[in-house]
Amino acid sequence: MTTVLRASPRRFVSTPPVERLARRALRYLQSGFSVHLRGPAGTGKTTLALHLADLLARPMMLIYGDDESRSSDLIGAQSGYTRKKVVDNFIHSVVKVEDELKHNWVDSRLTMACREGFTLVYDEFNRSRPEVNNVLLSALEEKLLVLPPTSNQTEYVRVNSNFRAILTSNSEEYCGVHGTQDALMDRLVTIIMPEPDELTQQEILIQKTSLDRASASLIVQLVSTFRTQSGLVKSSGLRSSVVIAKVCQEHNILVSPDDTDFREICSDVLLSRSGLPFHKATELLWQLISALKTNESAEQANENAKSNIPSVAIEALTDKTEIDFEEITESKQIESFRQESNVERSIELTLNEQLSELLKEIPTTQDESQEGDFQNSEEQRIYQYLTHTDGAGLSDLESEFSMSRTQVLDTIRSMTRSGQVTHRDRKFFAVVRSEVKA
Numbered sequence: 001m002t003t004v005l006r007a008s009p010r011r012f013v014s015t016p017p018v019e020r021l022a023r024r025a026l027r028y029l030q031s032g033f034s035v036h037l038r039g040p041a042g043t044g045k046t047t048l049a050l051h052l053a054d055l056l057a058r059p060m061m062l063i064y065g066d067d068e069s070r071s072s073d074l075i076g077a078q079s080g081y082t083r084k085k086v087v088d089n090f091i092h093s094v095v096k097v098e099d100e101l102k103h104n105w106v107d108s109r110l111t112m113a114c115r116e117g118f119t120l121v122y123d124e125f126n127r128s129r130p131e132v133n134n135v136l137l138s139a140l141e142e143k144l145l146v147l148p149p150t151s152n153q154t155e156y157v158r159v160n161s162n163f164r165a166i167l168t169s170n171s172e173e174y175c176g177v178h179g180t181q182d183a184l185m186d187r188l189v190t191i192i193m194p195e196p197d198e199l200t201q202q203e204i205l206i207q208k209t210s211l212d213r214a215s216a217s218l219i220v221q222l223v224s225t226f227r228t229q230s231g232l233v234k235s236s237g238l239r240s241s242v243v244i245a246k247v248c249q250e251h252n253i254l255v256s257p258d259d260t261d262f263r264e265i266c267s268d269v270l271l272s273r274s275g276l277p278f279h280k281a282t283e284l285l286w287q288l289i290s291a292l293k294t295n296e297s298a299e300q301a302n303e304n305a306k307s308n309i310p311s312v313a314i315e316a317l318t319d320k321t322e323i324d325f326e327e328i329t330e331s332k333q334i335e336s337f338r339q340e341s342n343v344e345r346s347i348e349l350t351l352n353e354q355l356s357e358l359l360k361e362i363p364t365t366q367d368e369s370q371e372g373d374f375q376n377s378e379e380q381r382i383y384q385y386l387t388h389t390d391g392a393g394l395s396d397l398e399s400e401f402s403m404s405r406t407q408v409l410d411t412i413r414s415m416t417r418s419g420q421v422t423h424r425d426r427k428f429f430a431v432v433r434s435e436v437k438a
């Protein structure tokens with residue numbers, strides 16, 4: 001029996017970059033084209049494909065590519081027989097027997113999706129051999145699905161106009177992946193899925209595990225730095241981050257470089273995924289964790305600290321991309337100079353970096369205030385709040401309006417551009433019309 005699914009990905013995280021990607025893909029789907037999401041492992045292709053299927057609001061058929069798949073797994077096959085026997089004994093001296101044996105044809109998912117106008121999500125389609133996917137060619141272009149000739153069914157299925165295919169794949173250098181025929185690529189709109197940005201990864205961690213933002217940020221930073229430095233570019237760090245976050249959250253393990261359990265989890269999850277020899281990967285991870293422990297904001301690296309720490313160690317703290325494996329002995333000394341964990345400060349640094357990025361984008365002199373021209377109710381509420389306070393930071397706005405960091409950043413960015421808000425010393429202030437004029 002072929003099962004029809006209703007796509008409803010749980011807790012889909014939609015930050016502005018994800019939203020943009022989804023909008024792009026949806027545009028093609030709405031115009032009748034099929035879409036192919038391609039990218040490294042763990043970048044969220046399957047999740048986005050299911051989200052798009054959800055947005056199309058049609059029943060969904062899900063297929064996974066497999067080297068062992070055959071065309072019949074896509075279109076269907078003969079399955080069993082129906083036997084019909086008619087015994088006619090109307091005249092008691094005459095017995096007429098008619099015996100008929102018929103093959104049964106069972107539609108598979110592609111055929112059903114084409115017939116009924118469902119959405120087909122074909123995950124990792126290039127793990128199936130290319131010739132298996134040939135049946136898609138006419139379905140996508142001529143809108144005709146060709147079935148093998150049998151006595152009891154039509155050989156052509158006209159593709160329903162609501163039919164859409166969303167395919168996902170890893171690049172061809174991945175193990176177990178086949179090349180894709182040009183003809184199929186030509187019929188699809190291929191969107192390259194990048195590694196999700198750090199903010200998106202943080203949001204995903206928070207929503208999937210209910211971890212606090214500081215811990216999520218620390219995990220994402222650690223995994224991302226480890227991947228970059230160990231030359232692991234083939235896959236995204238998102239899955240590793242999710243595993244670390246989930247285990248820590250479910251087992252009440254403190255997300256801190258000082259916590260032995262946390263360090264062990266990071267080793268288990270990250271070391272086997274690194275492209276480096278095991279001992280080098282271990283050294284690198286150890287150094288990164290040590291650097292996390294002692295990571296202070298650049299401004300805060302005061303002279304006092306500098307005089308106590310060997311210069312090579314300071315480099316490790318401030319330029320994490322250049323850590324040399326041989327410098328591990330010096331890095332060890334860092335620990336003895338720092339008694340308390342500075343994780344909080346390193347997290348603050350990350351948030352400050354985001355803020356600095358935002359502030360860089362925003363000119364300090366604003367155009368005339370557009371007070372009243374609010375894009376949405378959030379802007380209006382934030383504006384009113386700022387007019388009654390002595391400025392507010394991002395965290396204040398986050399907690400006051402129960403908004404995510406991304407939402408606050410977006411709203412403030414938009415308000416600053418339209419001159420409703422200005423900033424000073426990392427705080428935001430409402431611009432009153434008269435103030436601007438003056």
Ligand SMILES: Nc1ncnc2c1ncn2[C@@H]1O[C@H](COP(=O)(O)OP(=O)(O)OP(=O)(O)O)[C@@H](O)[C@H]1O
Pocket residue numbers: 011012013014018039040041042043044045046047048168169170204238239242
């Ligand atoms: N927008 C998102 N919202 C919520 N979770 C997400 C999102 N994007 C990715 N994830 C999570 O990240 C992990 C990896 O995502 P997913 O399986 O979709 O990646 P993929 O690119 O299809 O990977 P692969 O190529 O290995 O199949 C999953 O745990 C998924 O739930």
